[in-house]
Amino acid sequence: MTSLPAYPSAKRLGLVIDLDVCVGCHACAVSCKEWNTGGYGNALSDQDPYGPDVSGAWLNRIHTFEVVPDGGQVVGEASDARIVHFPKSCLHCEDAPCVTVCPTGASHKRAEDGIVLVDEDKCIGCGLCAWACPYGAREMDVAAGVMKKCTLCIDRIYNETIAEVDRVPSCVRTCPANARHFGDFGDPASAVSTMVAERGGIDLMPEQGTRPVNKYLPPRPRRPLADSAPKAAAVDVSGVTGFFAWLDGVLERI
């Protein structure tokens, strides 16, 4: 059924991604690829895997952006410009346009926990859902001809055969900087809800009307470049004569 659940689910599982902490190591993307190529649905195929034109389906990709504040100066490598590493995967939107456009019922949003999934046995690989998603969170597996997307590691989070500490999405478990957090946004007391409230978590492209569940924590403010310029302490040399006065004069000139 590609109509969205009539009522928002009480449980809304998703991720918080801390842009202040992410170091852009791509470990989450790699662990996601590794877990999901053997997990839910078809393997995540690569084309020309060891050749020059390698490309394949990934469910998580890390972009890196430069942000320049208004009036900020960009001088070589030292400047007011900030580098922000930006992991991006499915945001499990409340008003998911990728779900409603699907003609087959393959793409759906689960009423019980809000996870957006593709039933690969129903998918015809028309690609319309990837067009409908403004975030680029869906990629076609061209070998299997079906659409792939983040499942929030549905085969981990409810998996009682693995240790409890591992029952989080693979990306969250892997992140060495602890930039990714998994939890229930439907519960205002959950760790993810608290984090979002404290740090002012944001929605990506709210103007697209998708109401994403995943939230991003903005980088913490940084001091302007000018504040960190070393301030030369003024030294009083007025009483110096002879060799030191000569030395002072030479040093002034060079």
Add this chain to the structure above:
Amino acid sequence: MHPALSVIVFTTVSGLGYGLAAVLGLGALDAAAWPTRVAHVLALAAISTGLLSSTLHLGNPQRAWRAFSQWRSSWLSREGVLAVATFLPLTASAWMSVIEGRYLPLWGLLGTAGSVATVFSTAMIYTSLRSVQAWHTPLTVAGYLSFAAAGGLLLATVAAYAAGSDMAPRLALAGIVALAAAWAFKGAWWRRQRRMAPISTPESATGLGAIGRVRLHERPHANENYLTREMGFKVARKHADKLERLALASGGVAPVLLLAAATFAGGGLAIALALLAVPFHAIGVLAERWLFFATARHAVMNYYGR
């Protein structure tokens, strides 16, 4: 957006087919005349070719039947359901004309209504996508419907002249009006596309706008991926301007002049002139459809610096 040949051919050919079927369904042509019979077969052939070519780009075409299930939410599903449902009255009308030389108003009008509804839902597939801002306007629907009408009237005019029907000049006139309307809608669509401020920007896409101006520093992967191949296509404005003029000249100006000339010429010359207008129109519409995809920017490109 990537201008996939199968989708461009599908929308152009099936648009012509549905346009012709819609005009035939109105009963303006003598059902017993041989050109009308040919037109019925042609319309069905165009529609079927279009529909078949649209399944070519599917990853799993053998499951295409599943696409009829989600008509409650999906315009693509509605298009499929309507296309199949419309086949019934269209085939009935074609049968009546080709085999029995008769026109049945009920089946005819049902076919017309179904054709209009099918083209409408095709257009709605694109119109409903907020992620592609250039498409997200009622002008997209107006364009698809009026181009189908113009193409249908054009083909019907040829058939009317070939049948020596006195409806021919009237159909030609209606064709001219439809052509003018279609290109007026397209002109407005192009103007809107050129002037609109993007609703999504790298700043809103990353949520970093509060800090400052955002620029892509490093892509996630060095090579192209599905997203950049499918949605990263962008044609330079300079070339788009040139192609727009070519599309208008071939698909609009030329057929209008040829149809007008046909109404003055009459007889055998009129058939030739109206017939000549068809390829001109088709080439113009193909170019217009190519631009429709190739110039449209997808919101995801805010993450790819394109």
